[in-house]
Amino acid sequence: MDQVSRPLQALLVAVLLFGAVYMLALRPKSDGASSAPAKPAKQATTSPAQGPGSSIPGGLGKAVTKARGAAGQSDAANQRLQQATGGAPTSTSAARPAPAPAKAASPAARSARPAKPPAATPKATSASTAVAAALAKGKVVVLLFWNQQASDDRSVREELAHVSSHGGRALIVAAPVRQVSLFSDSIRGVQVLQSPTIIVIDRRHRARTLVGYTDRAEIGQAVDVALAGR
Secondary structure, three states: OOOOOHHHHHHHHHHHHHHHHHHHHHOOOOOHHHHOOOOOOOOOOOOOOOOHHHHOOHHHHHHHHHHHHHHHHHHHHHHHHHHHHOOOOOOOOOOOOOOOOOOOOOHHHHHHOOOOOOOOOHHHHHHHHHHHHHHHOOOEEEEEEEOOOOHHHHHHHHHHOOOOOOOOOEEEEEEEHHHHHHHHHHHOOOOOOOOOEEEEEOOOOOEEEEEOOOOHHHHHHHHHHHHHOO
């Protein structure tokens, strides 16, 4: 070494130091585990019999597998039934509930509806026309408004049948109380608040009312007064 020049000695030392640094720091480390070729990951397979539910551990996975198997058997049975009968396939989903029937209107709702006015019968219309014609000719008119369902009204109607018309000088008419509006022009504002009510109209169109039960004698007397013009 003494014969080697100092510059050469420094070069050798530098080469030795570089080789040491290279071995310790720069040389790539060899790993036995990493140098071995990686094995390809085994792909998970699902058998057709097990299905996706079999990956659930424990009894829950078995229950899911059984349920799927039962559903598959039901679908297969429906297809066989369709092929045998030629009908449409049966759906395993729940059928939609039928719409609830419309509810009938309650009695309170029906009573709240406005009642229709009673229709005028041809008989009542002809009676009102006959009354107006009799008054125009100067006759006395005896007009009974009654209710066929009430016993007093039926009794007065029977009593009226025995009242004399005095040879046609008095017109005697009985009409349902619900049709009093048809005679409004003839009775000239006389109010009929109940039945039975008898209105006796004289030749001067003056009216006298007999309300409630009235017998033939009282009615006949009112007719006599109207004919006398008193």
